[in-house]
Amino acid sequence: MSTSALPYRPHNHDACVAQALADARAICQQRNARLTPTRERVLELIWQSHKPLGAYDVLAVLTEDGHNAAPPTVYRALDFLQQHGLVHRIASLNAFVGCTHAGKHHNGMFLICRSCSNVLELTAPKVAQAVSDAASAEAFQPEDVMIEVAGLCPACRMDAPHD
Amino acid sequence: MSTSALPYRPHNHDACVAQALADARAICQQRNARLTPTRERVLELIWQSHKPLGAYDVLAVLTEDGHNAAPPTVYRALDFLQQHGLVHRIASLNAFVGCTHAGKHHNGMFLICRSCSNVLELTAPKVAQAVSDAASAEAFQPEDVMIEVAGLCPACRMDAPHD
DNA sequence: GAGAATTTGCAACATTATAACATTTGCAAA
DNA sequence: TTTGCAAATGTTATAATGTTGCAAATTCTC
Ligand SMILES: [Zn+2]
Ligand SMILES: [Zn+2]
Ligand SMILES: [Zn+2]
Ligand SMILES: [Zn+2]
Numbered sequence: 001m002s003t004s005a006l007p008y009r010p011h012n013h014d015a016c017v018a019q020a021l022a023d024a025r026a027i028c029q030q031r032n033a034r035l036t037p038t039r040e041r042v043l044e045l046i047w048q049s050h051k052p053l054g055a056y057d058v059l060a061v062l063t064e065d066g067h068n069a070a071p072p073t074v075y076r077a078l079d080f081l082q083q084h085g086l087v088h089r090i091a092s093l094n095a096f097v098g099c100t101h102a103g104k105h106h107n108g109m110f111l112i113c114r115s116c117s118n119v120l121e122l123t124a125p126k127v128a129q130a131v132s133d134a135a136s137a138e139a140f141q142p143e144d145v146m147i148e149v150a151g152l153c154p155a156c157r158m159d160a161p162h163d
Numbered sequence: 164m165s166t167s168a169l170p171y172r173p174h175n176h177d178a179c180v181a182q183a184l185a186d187a188r189a190i191c192q193q194r195n196a197r198l199t200p201t202r203e204r205v206l207e208l209i210w211q212s213h214k215p216l217g218a219y220d221v222l223a224v225l226t227e228d229g230h231n232a233a234p235p236t237v238y239r240a241l242d243f244l245q246q247h248g249l250v251h252r253i254a255s256l257n258a259f260v261g262c263t264h265a266g267k268h269h270n271g272m273f274l275i276c277r278s279c280s281n282v283l284e285l286t287a288p289k290v291a292q293a294v295s296d297a298a299s300a301e302a303f304q305p306e307d308v309m310i311e312v313a314g315l316c317p318a319c320r321m322d323a324p325h326d
Numbered sequence: 327g328a329g330a331a332t333t334t335g336c337a338a339c340a341t342t343a344t345a346a347c348a349t350t351t352g353c354a355a356a
Numbered sequence: 357t358t359t360g361c362a363a364a365t366g367t368t369a370t371a372a373t374g375t376t377g378c379a380a381a382t383t384c385t386c
Pocket of ligand 1: 088098099100101102106108121
């Protein structure tokens with residue numbers, strides 16, 4: 001019943017990136033946050049695909065750019081982008097992916113394909129509710145919810161043996 | 164309506180550890196897996212508390228023990244213990260915690276207190292179902308589900324300001 | 327323009343995890 | 357009981373990821 005979401009659906013990814021960057025500019029302006037050239041470039045790199053990118057991968061590209069970058073350059077940019085909800089860190093991969101719900105308050109749920117590495121971010125209200133209920137039952141006060149699901153995406157399921 | 168689970172409830176933790184070790188021996192015997200002295204010692208160390216322990220923390224204790232240990236010693240033992248469902252890795256902390264549901268097939272959900280570091284592992288069928296449904300809606304085939312909730316445990320909520 | 331605050335450059339360092347290869351140990355068949 | 361294999365461990369080195377601290381530069385505010 002549901003249309004398959006990006007990145008599983010073929011899409012114009014250049015437009016995808018352009019939109020993400022435009023949204024980011026709007027969000028930062030609204031918040032008086034400075035989307036400096038380095039930060040914007042890092043965001044753009046993270047958005048190069050729907051596959052998570054490691055901090056040192058970002059660093060390598062910045063270096064190719066001619067940018068005189070060191071690890072803190074990248075981590076600081078990533079911190080900024082995370083704080084403003086523009087990228088997410090995927091803890092199980094030590095890598096970063098662009099947020100597809102930027103601007104809205106949310107705790108994403110990530111479907112991570114172990115074969116092609118694409119990541120789909122969902123907002124699943126029922127999951128969020130169930131997690132919240134389970135925490136409440138233990139009198140636990142949740143602040144940050146991380147849900148990462150590894151498996152096979154639709155495309156890779158078909159290629160895989162034994163269905 | 165639910166009784167608060169370990170580790171939030173005061174309990175005889177020595178018995179807690181003893182039980183975990185006994186279970187581990189039984190599980191390994193049943194599987195013809197060898198719970199060697201190093202592996203058992205690492206499991207015991209992980210169980211020293213309900214707080215996650217880093218691999219290098221384990222290593223330090225092994226070294227104190229007089230054991231001539233290097234990082235691979237610890238990581239190999241931890242791999243073994245994970246494969247047999249005796250410990251879990253908490254990705255958001257790069258640390259390991261004893262499994263409180265050893266032997267049963269399960270994907271735990273972890274409530275991690277940011278104040279006291281205690282971790283409570285739950286099996287939340289409703290959460291599991293909701294995650295599974297959300298994945299199915301995207302034709303995604305889940306293999307490994309990681310749910311880590313950071314926040315405040317009951318005890319630390321009371322100490323904290325602003326409730 | 328002067329002063330304060332934010333951002334960046336830079337060097338060193340800390341932490342977490344793995345690769346590669348030699349050695350030993352446990353176990354079983356000959 | 358020897359012999360031979362597979363699993364487990366020891367050992368060294370290195371890779372990958374992330375942080376600290378301080379100085380210089382930039383931007384913002386007045
Ligand atoms: Zn998001
Ligand atoms: Zn895939
Ligand atoms: Zn206990
Ligand atoms: Zn606590």
